[in-house]
Amino acid sequence: MSIDKDRQQPSQHQDKQPGERSKMTPLPKTEDDDYRPSGKLLDKVAIITGGDSGIGRAVSILFAKEGADVAIVYYDEHEDARDTQERVEKTGRRCISISGDLGDPSFSQVVVEKTLDTFGTLDILVNNAGEQHAYQSIADVTPEDLQRTFQTNIFSMFYMIQSALPALGEGSIIINTTSVTAYQGHPTLIPYACTKGAITTLTRSLAISLAEKNIRVNGVAPGPVWTPLIPASFDESKVERFGKNTLLGRPGEPVEIAPCYLFLATEGASYMTGQVLHPNGGRIING
Template structure:
């Protein structure tokens, strides 16, 4: 499949962005991706599941047999489109609209998922925001707090709420970033939260090992998602990902199989680890 598509210079006014406005739209799943029942009978909760990597994970999970609940901020049409994609795979999809920065909402989202499906087996902490600044002195205090609240505090909230429902063989997967390992001079606060997620993943994996609950992370490189045109100017968007060894940005369809692997029994002896779909960047992490 040809993933090397021509990305046009474009911007969007608000984060986390809208997928249907992107040109070209991201590739969600390969036509030749064949599910094999790796997640039959499972229930997954995915934050930021309406678009981008979260949407691709939802559709891949569904093709592998899981029912899915997706948490999203306010992108109703994207969420509805994702639900349709999941239902087209023959599985059920619950949409939960709200702000992951709010602890009570995170608790309610977990309870709604369990009430709808009767259980929870896979938690994917994925929602994120980013606000580039060239100078640390330009970082607004409120934006700094928002970035940490979305990108790492919410991971604690959802994990705390989910744990009573998880049992041996279940899985938590956290979305970190290549920036956690190589840094990002223009995304100081974002890369700091991603570093925190990596440490959170490693620490939590040890904390839950005796319960048989595996905790891993995925650290994507430059992936074509709505957050990109909602973050950068048109010139930077047009060049996005071209500085990787593979010379192009990745697609959500190239990242989601990492989550399938980590959520499935194929990864039964893997915990505390990070997978790196990043276009060939060697980061030794």
């Protein structure tokens, strides 16, 4: 797989979170056409929140290529979800799409019940859904915005884990998406960065809690990645410059992040729990 360092994203903006893949230019790269699967997840079942686009889409497709059936959970980006489901099904695996608000405590139970009704089991939970909003000052953050960001990014993970846990047997996997902002902070994404710090701590604490059950819990902390969240969060000029301050001089593509999730979901990571992988374009975070 080769990503062109000179690949550019022009000025663009979307007015709605968490953004839509179909409206982006260029479209994020979410799969490697030359990838050769080897059945690493054969007949496993995975729930992937935020699975309709961005990193979640890339993970859904890669898991399916490796033999997993997938339940994609998303908010209301129906076109993106249909496209991702069709792509997953083209691999020969089964896929369902479930739309709703993960910030609603009752929705997580619906997700798990539909997954079990369709596939009969659950092996992997990927908590990936999120939203972010930029502010010039912490004084601009309204109580409503703060509550919403925490509901989507961290409360939803608690709800999903609580609902999924009775279905997760020994050897099951939980993977949480945190962020480089949890380790470096961010001047205009303070609520988002705070939720990502909480996700890192959740990952470490849950790993301790579930070790006796042999359920491994790990995380992935991407750096700047070209996903719908970016044009939905920043103005046109910042989008155009996004990711160019990394050592590699560009934002990552979702297809470059998905292999971290695959590794953590396989027996290749059998001695890893409570850990976080850092695909971030070369930023050293020492965390």
